[in-house]
Amino acid sequence: MARRTLQATRVLVTGASSGIGREITLQLCKRGARVLATARRIERLSELQEQCKQLGYDLHILSGDLTQQQHREALVAEAKLKLGGLDVLINNAGAGAIGPFCEATSERLRTVMEIDFFAPVELTRLCLPLLETGNRPAILNIGSVLSHRAVPNKSEYCASKFAMRGWSESLRVELASKKIEVLMLSPSTTRSEFFDSLVETDSNQRSQSLGSMSPEQVAKQAISVLVRSKREMILSVGGKALVWAGRLFPAITDRILGRFQ
Ligand SMILES: NC(=O)c1ccc[n+]([C@@H]2O[C@H](COP(=O)([O-])OP(=O)(O)OC[C@H]3O[C@@H](n4cnc5c(N)ncnc54)[C@H](OP(=O)(O)O)[C@@H]3O)[C@@H](O)[C@H]2O)c1
Numbered sequence: 001m002a003r004r005t006l007q008a009t010r011v012l013v014t015g016a017s018s019g020i021g022r023e024i025t026l027q028l029c030k031r032g033a034r035v036l037a038t039a040r041r042i043e044r045l046s047e048l049q050e051q052c053k054q055l056g057y058d059l060h061i062l063s064g065d066l067t068q069q070q071h072r073e074a075l076v077a078e079a080k081l082k083l084g085g086l087d088v089l090i091n092n093a094g095a096g097a098i099g100p101f102c103e104a105t106s107e108r109l110r111t112v113m114e115i116d117f118f119a120p121v122e123l124t125r126l127c128l129p130l131l132e133t134g135n136r137p138a139i140l141n142i143g144s145v146l147s148h149r150a151v152p153n154k155s156e157y158c159a160s161k162f163a164m165r166g167w168s169e170s171l172r173v174e175l176a177s178k179k180i181e182v183l184m185l186s187p188s189t190t191r192s193e194f195f196d197s198l199v200e201t202d203s204n205q206r207s208q209s210l211g212s213m214s215p216e217q218v219a220k221q222a223i224s225v226l227v228r229s230k231r232e233m234i235l236s237v238g239g240k241a242l243v244w245a246g247r248l249f250p251a252i253t254d255r256i257l258g259r260f261q
Contacts, residue, residue, distance in 0.1 A: 003227050004136055007032035010083040012075060012127065014066055014120070015093030017044035019192025020142065023219030024090060029057035031223070034083050036060040038075055039093065066093050066119040076126045087134040088226065089127045091120035091164075092142040097199040101155040108200045109156045116160035121167060131180050138181040140226055141168050145188045145239035149246035149253070152261040156199075172231065184232045185225050187218045188239030212236075 011028055015021035017039030025037045029052050039045055042063035052059040060082045064071030079086045094116045097108050124139055131137040147165040150158035165184065172182035189212035213236060225233050234240050245253045 001229050004138070004229060006223070006227065009033045009087045010036075010079070010085055010134065011088040011090060012036045012038070012079055012086055013090045013092060014038050014123070015142075016048065016061075017041045019194060019215045020187065020190060020218045020222070021090075021092040022048060023215040024092060024222050025059065026052070027219050027223050029055070029059060033088075034058070034060075036062065036075070036079050036083055038062050038064060038066070038071075040065050066123065067114045069122065072119070072123045072126055075123065076130065079127075079130060085134055086127055086130040087136065088138050088140065089124060089131065090140045090142070090222070091124065092222075093119065094142065094160075094194075095197055095199050096154065096157045096194060096201075098153055098157075098201045100153055104156070105200065109159070111199045112156040112160050113163070116157065117163045117167075120164065124171075128180070132178055136181075137179065138183055138226065138229070139168075139171070139175075140183045140185065140222065142222070143168070143184050143186040145186050145234060145236070145242060147184075147186050148234060148243040151242075151257055181229055181231075183225050183230060185218075185222050186232070186234045186239070187213065187221075188234075188236040188242075189213070190215055190218050 006028060011033050013021055013025050013035055016025045016037035025035055025048060028035050037045060037059060040063060045061040045063055049059045049061050062075060062078045064074060066072065097112050120141065141164055143164050144161045146154060146158045147161035168182050168184050175182060191212050192215050218235065221233060221235055234243055
């Protein structure tokens with residue numbers, strides 16, 4: 001398939017106030033895409049907009065909570081108004097939680113599922129009519145290595161990312177006749193604010209992001225997935241090793257993960 005050119009492509013990026021989403025937004029702007037960026041923290045979005053302006057790019061921003069249907073509807077209206085439509089939706093916003101399932105409240109599961117699963121799914125539902133009339137339309141979902149192999153003490157997060165992958169696979173086939181591509185990037189541990197904004201996690205459970213990828217590196221791979229229309233990409237040697245170990249030797253992988261939890 002021919003490579004996708006990002007020049008003048010109209011893109012909606014969620015979770016653009018920090019980490020991977022912020023870098024994806026910057027890299028898209030540098031390639032000439034017309035971007036609408038969203039997250040809750042307006043000051044972070046304004047800072048990014050200012051940085052883009054200094055570089056000569058026009059970034060559109062709209063702050064709000066993606067778990068709210070009203071904000072999702074406002075984003076679609078803004079894409080129509082400011083971009084004149086939509087070619088690419090990047091479902092990147094997300095949050096994690098760490099700690100044993102048996103010690104967690106049901107609220108933790110619901111919060112994680114709201115932001116990591118229901119929010120991108122319902123935003124996509126609203127964006128579909130715009131994407132149908134877009135130029136070479138695509139949905140890029142940011143999953144995780146944990147969309148492919150679950151680990152202990154992250155049960156809610158693994159469940160949400162597995163759900164995202166299952167939904168993406170189904171949607172990919174359903175939307176093929178409408179020529180809307182469904183792509184997925186599955187990063188491994190990334191040095192972002194992710195581990196500072198965990199849902200209902202006590203400080204003893206916070207994990208390290210040492211030896212991990214930078215958001216710039218992950219964003220570069222996200223751009224590559226889009227340009228090359230790669231249906232699915234798993235990042236990092238360690239991430240791929242975990243996924244393949246889990247597929248080929250599931251019982252041994254369980255035992256090793258159990259020992260290091
Ligand atoms: N970091 C990792 O190790 C890692 C590994 C694999 C996959 N991922 C995935 O990569 C994606 C990006 O994560 P990151 O590492 O860049 O983390 P991050 O720096 O914490 O960024 C998360 C983004 O999501 C936004 N967000 C969170 N809750 C939101 C809500 N309710 N409404 C609107 N926006 C919300 C945050 O913005 P506001 O707080 O301003 O709303 C922020 O912009 C996530 O889907 C994550 O699951 C991360």
